[in-house]
Amino acid sequence: xxxxxxxxxxxxxxxxxxxxxxxxxxxxxxxxxxxxxxxxxxxxxxxxxxxxxxxxxxxxxxxxxxxxxxxxxxxxxxxxxxxxxxxxxxxxxxxxxxxxxxxxxxxxxxxxxxxxxxxxxxxxxxxxxxxxxxxxxxxxxxxxxxxxxxxxxxxxxxxxxxxxxxxxxxxxxxxxxxxxxxxxxxxxxxxxxxxxxxxxxxxxxxxxxxxxxxxxxxxxxxxxxxxxxxxxxxxxxxxxxxxxxxxx
Amino acid sequence: xxxxxxxxxxxxxxxxxxxxxxxxxxxxxxxxxxxxxxxxxxxxxxxxxxxxxxxxxxxxxxxxxxxxxxxxxxxxxxxxxxxxxxxxxxxxxxxxxxxxxxxxxxxxxxxxxxxxxxxxxxxxxxxxxxxxxxxxxxxxxxxxxxxxxxxxxxxxxxxxxxxxxxxxxxxxxxxxxxxxxxxxxxxxxxxxxxxxxxxxxxxxxxxxxxxxxxxxxxxxxxxxxxxxxxxxxxxxxxxxxxxxxxxx
Numbered sequence: 001x002x003x004x005x006x007x008x009x010x011x012x013x014x015x016x017x018x019x020x021x022x023x024x025x026x027x028x029x030x031x032x033x034x035x036x037x038x039x040x041x042x043x044x045x046x047x048x049x050x051x052x053x054x055x056x057x058x059x060x061x062x063x064x065x066x067x068x069x070x071x072x073x074x075x076x077x078x079x080x081x082x083x084x085x086x087x088x089x090x091x092x093x094x095x096x097x098x099x100x101x102x103x104x105x106x107x108x109x110x111x112x113x114x115x116x117x118x119x120x121x122x123x124x125x126x127x128x129x130x131x132x133x134x135x136x137x138x139x140x141x142x143x144x145x146x147x148x149x150x151x152x153x154x155x156x157x158x159x160x161x162x163x164x165x166x167x168x169x170x171x172x173x174x175x176x177x178x179x180x181x182x183x184x185x186x187x188x189x190x191x192x193x194x195x196x197x198x199x200x201x202x203x204x205x206x207x208x209x210x211x212x213x214x215x216x217x218x219x220x221x222x223x224x225x226x227x228x229x230x231x232x233x234x235x236x237x238x239x240x241x242x243x244x245x246x247x248x
Numbered sequence: 249x250x251x252x253x254x255x256x257x258x259x260x261x262x263x264x265x266x267x268x269x270x271x272x273x274x275x276x277x278x279x280x281x282x283x284x285x286x287x288x289x290x291x292x293x294x295x296x297x298x299x300x301x302x303x304x305x306x307x308x309x310x311x312x313x314x315x316x317x318x319x320x321x322x323x324x325x326x327x328x329x330x331x332x333x334x335x336x337x338x339x340x341x342x343x344x345x346x347x348x349x350x351x352x353x354x355x356x357x358x359x360x361x362x363x364x365x366x367x368x369x370x371x372x373x374x375x376x377x378x379x380x381x382x383x384x385x386x387x388x389x390x391x392x393x394x395x396x397x398x399x400x401x402x403x404x405x406x407x408x409x410x411x412x413x414x415x416x417x418x419x420x421x422x423x424x425x426x427x428x429x430x431x432x433x434x435x436x437x438x439x440x441x442x443x444x445x446x447x448x449x450x451x452x453x454x455x456x457x458x459x460x461x462x463x464x465x466x467x468x469x470x471x472x473x474x475x476x477x478x479x480x481x482x483x484x485x486x487x488x489x490x491x492x493x494x495x496x
Binding site: 016019020038154155156159162178182184185204205208212 | 262268382404410440453456
């Protein structure tokens with residue numbers, strides 16, 4: 001395969017940068033490591049029927065009522081008023097979530113997902129360290145252009161989403177044309193960090209690391225930074241994320 | 249000095265991210281390594297009276313005529329039609345530029361500079377590897393909040409501006425409160441790269457590196473990536489960049 005035959009891979013480090021990329025022929029990978037896309041992977045891997053991502057507590061309550069789903073979301077590290085569960089992937093073991101629908105409030109990730117759809121993304125999937133290999137195998141098999149979309153935090157670039165993008169670039173860089181400084185920066189950062197992702201986050205005083213540690217959520221952070229705990233490939237269609245059974 | 253007494257330092261990796269930062273009490277450092285802020289440092293260090301940054305060729309011609317300045321700017325690696333000189337710092341030795349005014353066309357850097365002014369930045373200066381230590385000494389002496397503003401390329405994050413931000417964070421990180429993932433990422437990248445900035449740019453297939461190499465401008469790139477060639481501190485006021493004589 002010559003260089004020009006390869007599909008292209010780009011990384012958008014923040015939703016505020018997404019408008020710079022043409023995603024109309026791309027698979028967009030939504031990355032929101034702490035903790036939305038980690039929780040989505042856990043819930044679907046443990047048999048949830050689907051996950052419905054919403055961007056507000058009010059919508060979460062409304063949809064939860066309509067479809068008798070599990071409502072989940074946090075504000076300042078606590079379950080948001082009116083919802084039943086939190087944002088931790090550890091809250092969704094098989095014995096609880098199997099066969100159910102999870103309505104998940106997630107601000108940054110849902111915003112990015114809707115932006116990608118509005119820009120005409122061909123396919124939207126979600127990625128986390130927990131399902132890293134599933135994501136990479138899927139993207140390799142599809143052979144289409146890829147945009148790695150970091151959800152960031154209120155549009156501010158964050159380390160953990162960048163690291164995940166870097167992990168994908170590190171695995172797929174040879175199979176894709178990567179003419180994208182953000183992707184190369186993410187890859188370099190990941191190569192620095194991969195031996196100890198948790199330690200890297202701590203040493204860099206990552207803002208989200210501090211926020212969650214302040215809420216006593218070290219176990220969550222460690223879980224979300226662990227590669228390949230689950231084989232699952234969450235794909236988005238008609239408002240829902242479901243596990244693509246042909247992958248994962 | 250306790251942590252909370254320290255001034256704050258942030259990095260904006262792209263003009264598209266600048267709106268996220270409150271710069272009203274900050275010194276904003278405009279970074280446009282290849283090649284605007286490197287050329288500004290060279291011209292002022294070599295005795296230019298001032299540099300007037302403009303965002304279009306038409307404005308450059310108009311102002312150049314009004315003040316009998318040297319007009320400079322490139323499009324696609326060649327001197328733009330109607331202008332006299334290019335964007336290379338090597339074009340502005342003392343015997344040519346001393347005592348003259350340089351009217352410099354620079355799209356990305358000028359855009360960011362005007363954004364910073366509109367957002368009420370307390371002071372705007374420009375930074376490059378070539379005047380790295382001057383910038384750091386200035387920021388340390390001022391002791392105010394700092395926003396490192398990467399000019400990027402049409403809003404896309406680039407490696408070289410990020411590396412320069414990282415170099416500043418690496419020098420000043422202890423004297424400032426750095427609660428900013430972008431700054432920490434830039435610093436980690438710089439620590440990776442500092443032993444051989446040119447080699448790092450080449451190995452990461454940096455997009456701007458490729459663009460300029462394609463124009464035969466390797467010497468420019470090597471120059472622009474060389475720390476501390478000049479002692480100069482370009483500060484902006486009333487449309488002009490001049491050398492702050494108390495520094496540099």
